[in-house]
Structures are given as structure tokens and as C-alpha cells.
Amino acid sequence: MKTFWLAGGAAALAIVAVSGAFGQAVVSPPVQDVTVAADAVPALARAYVADRKTPGIVIAYAKGDRPPNFAAAGRIADEEGAARAGPDSLWRVYSMTKPITGIAAMMLIEDGKLKLDQPVGDFIPGFKSMKVLTDPANSLDTRPAARPLTVRHLLTHTAGLGYTIVTKGPLLKEYERLGIVPAALNPGVETELRKTRPGSLKAFADRVATLPLIADPGTKWSYSIGLDVLARVVEVAGGLPFEHFLETRMFRPLKMTSTYWSVPAGEIGRFATNYLWTGENRIPIDPGKASVFASPPSFPYGGAGLVMSARDYDRFLHMLVNEGVLDGIRVMKPATVRLAMSNLLPEGVVFQRAPSGSGGDAGPPMGYGAGGSVYLAGVPGGPGKGTYGWGGAAGTIAWIDPVNKVRTTVMVNYFPSDKWPLRADAVKAVYADLAR
Structure with a gap:
């Protein structure tokens, strides 16, 4: 059995893959x-x-x-x-968005506006003084991080950040409470997530910076929201909203019109x-004609x-x-x-x-x-x-x-x-x- 967890505020929503959970399956027409x-x-x-x-x-x-x-x-x-x-x-494409965001950051490294090992705190001040959990499974007790969190760490899932699909313990509850769920599933779940999710990329990144890390930056690979935070770094360093940066530097030049x-x-x-x-x-959990992706x-x-x-x-x-x-x-x-x-x-x-x-x-x-x-x-x-x-x-x-x-x-x-x-x-x- 597999469970996909999405949460917003006090409401924890689970889609559990068990037979009959959402009614009867539809048979594909020939x-x-x-x-x-x-x-x-x-x-x-x-x-x-x-x-x-x-x-x-x-x-x-x-x-x-x-x-x-x-x-x-x-x-x-x-x-x-x-x-x-x-x-x-x-x-x-869900996480196939991640390489696109990563390549956008590499464009700015080429431009000289970012450096691979530059501290993220240079672009998002809240990341200048991060804390690390001392007992992730049981508490939110922390100590100062051993080193700054960098662009490289965000690119490679080594920043010490969490993800609601893999993080456990008290930190998961904090991610849920603060709406740190940067994903869309269907309109019903989205209604709940929007009650707590930050309303802008800046607010999202700033809120993430208030939370402790699961490990010192650069010490552990752990699947994370690092590429979502990196999107904020891209828009600060690039001087354009993230979506406009991608449109200007990647989608339009490459004629990616869909x-x-x-x-x-x-x-x-x-x-x-x-x-x-x-x-x-x-x-069907998100019909194309009534999809959560039909709204911004x-x-x-x-x-x-x-x-x-x-x-x-x-x-x-x-x-x-x-x-x-x-x-x-x-x-x-x-x-x-x-x-x-x-x-x-x-x-x-x-x-x-x-x-x-x-x-x-x-x-x-x-x-x-x-x-x-x-x-x-x-x-x-x-x-x-x-x-x-x-x-x-x-x-x-x-x-x-x-x-x-x-x-x-x-x-x-x-x-x-x-x-x-x-x-x-x-x-x-x-x-x-x-x-x-």
C-alpha cells in the first residue's frame, strides 16, 4: 500500500491506494x-x-x-x-520541473549573478542563520548549522531541507502547519492547502527559512523542497519573477509553446x-477538464x-x-x-x-x-x-x-x-x- 500525503494547516489529507477508495474504475474504450x-x-x-x-x-x-x-x-x-x-x-510533469529550475539557476551562474557555492542567505536573508535538529525523530530542539546553506546544496538536495512526501516526525507537522506543500493534486485538496500555504514565492521561501534543517548543509542527500526555494533565488538574482525569467530565458527562445x-x-x-x-x-483523481491546474x-x-x-x-x-x-x-x-x-x-x-x-x-x-x-x-x-x-x-x-x-x-x-x-x-x- 502506498500513501501520498498532502497537508494544509491542521488538516492532513491522505490519498491511500486501496481498492475501492474512490469508487469504481472506468474501463478504457478501445x-x-x-x-x-x-x-x-x-x-x-x-x-x-x-x-x-x-x-x-x-x-x-x-x-x-x-x-x-x-x-x-x-x-x-x-x-x-x-x-x-x-x-x-x-x-x-511534477518533479520533472526540477531540472528546468536547476538549469535556470545554471544560466545565472553563467551570467555571474550566482555562484555555485554562494550562500543562499545572500538572496534570502532568513537563511543566513539556520538551525539543525538535534533529535529529528522526537523533537524540534536545534543547534546552529555548521556551515551556510548554498546554491549547490539546493541544486542537489543536500541543503538539509525536508519534503512532506518523505519527512517524518515533528518537522513534518511543522511543514504541514505552515503550509510548506508546494504542489497541486486536485481542487478538493487544493482548497485545504490554500488555507495555510504562503501566497507568494517570497513568502514561501521566507517561511521555509524559519524552520530547522534535518542535517547540516552539504552532509546528506535527502529529497526536498530545495528546488522550490531555488526558484526564489533565481527570481532575486535574475531580477525577474521566476515564471517570467523562465519564459524570457528558456521557454520563448526554445519555442516551448505548450x-x-x-x-x-x-x-x-x-x-x-x-x-x-x-x-x-x-x-480519476484530477480530470483534465476540471483540473486544479486550470487555475493559477x-x-x-x-x-x-x-x-x-x-x-x-x-x-x-x-x-x-x-x-x-x-x-x-x-x-x-x-x-x-x-x-x-x-x-x-x-x-x-x-x-x-x-x-x-x-x-x-x-x-x-x-x-x-x-x-x-x-x-x-x-x-x-x-x-x-x-x-x-x-x-x-x-x-x-x-x-x-x-x-x-x-x-x-x-x-x-x-x-x-x-x-x-x-x-x-x-x-x-x-x-x-x-x-x-
């Missing part, structure tokens, strides 16, 4: 696939729909500087008449429904806030494969891209694997770069050393392999992300097709 490619990847897409693992799926993949291949099957929802899944369907913090009314028809697997039942968020969640198409996420990855340039437009220097996708973990810190349900990778020995994991060794016949990427809580997957010049985006929307072995299946299929 559909024809809309594949625009051949071989293993399209077959995988068809199989996932035929086997009722997902109502619809889109996979974008390519090698080198080539345009993406798209393999798509099914529809964006179980309901009759739902649009077919395709390259421009919209999906909640990337949203909230889905416009005119685009709702191509927005997928998100599902929850409860045993063998697939339950409390603030742009740099760790989990974007809705995107497979085509758009592929353009982001394509730029990284090309070391900062796409369609003749350069947004980053090659050296900056290589640094972003290198192992940035502080000395002595080890990243073993992503928490269950986070959408992160699990494979060979890994380090951590700017908002995503980094392979420290290659896989024979698969991803090479230096492969960088991350996944989303609703099953989405993305990676780029700089050795083999391979990039892949997989779009589905269901909880939990590891209900099916989609990541392993996609890696096997992509490398089999691209080897031909």
Missing part, C-alpha cells in the same frame, strides 16, 4: 494508436494502452540533433470522446486526466509545478544534448551545460537512489547534478556515463545521454509513478530502436 515511428518504442506504447496500464501514452525520443520520433497510443482520459494522446497533449503553470481555458481539451491506481482499479497556483512551484507537452519537454532536452543551442538559438554555453549535468554533490555525500513514488531513477551508481540524477557509470547497451534526468510523481520520465546523444521523454499521468516498470521498459525499447 482506441487505435497514433504512432509516428516504428519498432520497439511504438510497440511499447501500444502495449501499455492495450494492457490497460494507462489510458494514453506519448514517448518522444531521438539521437543526436535529429527531430524527435513520437510514439503515441490511446487517449488522454478514459472517458468516451477524450482526445487521442499525441505530441502536443498536456501532462502534469508549457504552463496553469492550463489556459482554450487548451483544456488536450490536457490529460490524472489517475490513482488502487489495487487493479484506475481512478499559489506561486510557481519550481519543484513540481509545470504542465507540458512531450514536444516541449523534448525541446528542453534537445537543447541540453546540443550543449546549449537549439535551432540556431543559443541559451547557454557548452561548459555550463556540461557543469549542470555533472556530479555536483558535495564531497563525501552519496546519492543511492530516488525515494519510491518520486519519479526519480534507480540504476547504476549515481551522483546528482542541477536538479537531476547523473549516472557515474554507463550501462552496456543502454544509457552512458553522465546520463542526466529525473521523473515525475505521476509517472513521467525524461533523460538525456550525452555519451550516446540520446534523449527521451515519456508522458503518462497516474499515481504511483512506479505502478508499472515503465522506466525500465522505455530504456530497453529506446536503445533497441536507436541501435538499428
Whole structure:
């Protein structure tokens, strides 16, 4: 059994994956696939729909500087008449927002407006004097932090910050009480979360700074709200609201025209429904046509806030494969891209694997770069050393392999992300097709 905790103020809301928790599952109508490619990847897409693992799926993949291949099957929802899944369907990418925020920070490092090991307190004064819990499991007793919290720490989940999906004990209750839940699930949960969640990115970061850390900065990898706090650093250092910075420096230059913090009314028809697997039942918990993402968020969640198409996420990855340039437009220097996708973990810190349900990778020995994991060794016949990427809580997957010049985006929307072995299946299929 898996539980996804979201809380706001005194109300702790849980979505518990047990059979029948949200009524009866809807059976997917029979559909024809809309594949625009051949071989293993399209077959995988068809199989996932035929086997009722997902109502619809889109996979974008390519090698080198080539345009993406798209393999798509099914529809964006179980309901009759739902649009077919395709390259421009919209999906909640949740934590696949994190690499985008990380790369935005790297742009400012390239600009000289940020430094990798610069204290976050230079941009958010509340972080200048942090405290660390002395007994995290039992109390909120603290001591002074051994060192300042830095940009590197936020990028790599080594800041000592928590996350309501993994933090436990008294600190979790403080995160819940203060509304430190930068994510959207569905309108009902959102109503509760907004009772306590800060109303701006500045207020969010300032409130986080009042809370103790779970460990000294730079000493432990722990999945966290670090990329959400980093979004505030980006807007302070960049001199623009975070969402405007991304639009100006990344989305517009890369022609990412289907990337949203909230889905416009005119685009709702191509927005997928998100599902929850409860045993063998697939339950709609956030229908696309009545989604929480149809309204603006409390603030742009740099760790989990974007809705995107497979085509758009592929353009982001394509730029990284090309070391900062796409369609003749350069947004980053090659050296900056290589640094972003290198192992940035502080000395002595080890990243073993992503928490269950986070959408992160699990494979060979890994380090951590700017908002995503980094392979420290290659896989024979698969991803090479230096492969960088991350996944989303609703099953989405993305990676780029700089050795083999391979990039892949997989779009589905269901909880939990590891209900099916989609990541392993996609890696096997992509490398089999691209080897031909």
C-alpha cells in the first residue's frame, strides 16, 4: 500500500491506494494508436494502452540533433470522446520541473549573478542563520548549522531541507502547519492547502527559512523542497519573477509553446486526466477538464509545478544534448551545460537512489547534478556515463545521454509513478530502436 500525503494547516489529507477508495474504475474504450515511428518504442506504447496500464501514452525520443520520433497510443482520459494522446497533449510533469529550475539557476551562474557555492542567505536573508535538529525523530530542539546553506546544496538536495512526501516526525507537522506543500493534486485538496500555504514565492521561501534543517548543509542527500526555494533565488538574482525569467530565458527562445503553470481555458481539451491506481482499479483523481491546474497556483512551484507537452519537454532536452543551442538559438554555453549535468554533490555525500513514488531513477551508481540524477557509470547497451534526468510523481520520465546523444521523454499521468516498470521498459525499447 502506498500513501501520498498532502497537508494544509491542521488538516492532513491522505490519498491511500486501496481498492475501492474512490469508487469504481472506468474501463478504457478501445482506441487505435497514433504512432509516428516504428519498432520497439511504438510497440511499447501500444502495449501499455492495450494492457490497460494507462489510458494514453506519448514517448518522444531521438539521437543526436535529429527531430524527435513520437510514439503515441490511446487517449488522454478514459472517458468516451477524450482526445487521442499525441505530441502536443498536456501532462502534469511534477518533479520533472526540477531540472528546468536547476538549469535556470545554471544560466545565472553563467551570467555571474550566482555562484555555485554562494550562500543562499545572500538572496534570502532568513537563511543566513539556520538551525539543525538535534533529535529529528522526537523533537524540534536545534543547534546552529555548521556551515551556510548554498546554491549547490539546493541544486542537489543536500541543503538539509525536508519534503512532506518523505519527512517524518515533528518537522513534518511543522511543514504541514505552515503550509510548506508546494504542489497541486486536485481542487478538493487544493482548497485545504490554500488555507495555510504562503501566497507568494517570497513568502514561501521566507517561511521555509524559519524552520530547522534535518542535517547540516552539504552532509546528506535527502529529497526536498530545495528546488522550490531555488526558484526564489533565481527570481532575486535574475531580477525577474521566476515564471517570467523562465519564459524570457528558456521557454520563448526554445519555442516551448505548450508549457504552463496553469492550463489556459482554450487548451483544456488536450490536457490529460490524472489517475490513482488502487489495487487493479484506475481512478480519476484530477480530470483534465476540471483540473486544479486550470487555475493559477499559489506561486510557481519550481519543484513540481509545470504542465507540458512531450514536444516541449523534448525541446528542453534537445537543447541540453546540443550543449546549449537549439535551432540556431543559443541559451547557454557548452561548459555550463556540461557543469549542470555533472556530479555536483558535495564531497563525501552519496546519492543511492530516488525515494519510491518520486519519479526519480534507480540504476547504476549515481551522483546528482542541477536538479537531476547523473549516472557515474554507463550501462552496456543502454544509457552512458553522465546520463542526466529525473521523473515525475505521476509517472513521467525524461533523460538525456550525452555519451550516446540520446534523449527521451515519456508522458503518462497516474499515481504511483512506479505502478508499472515503465522506466525500465522505455530504456530497453529506446536503445533497441536507436541501435538499428
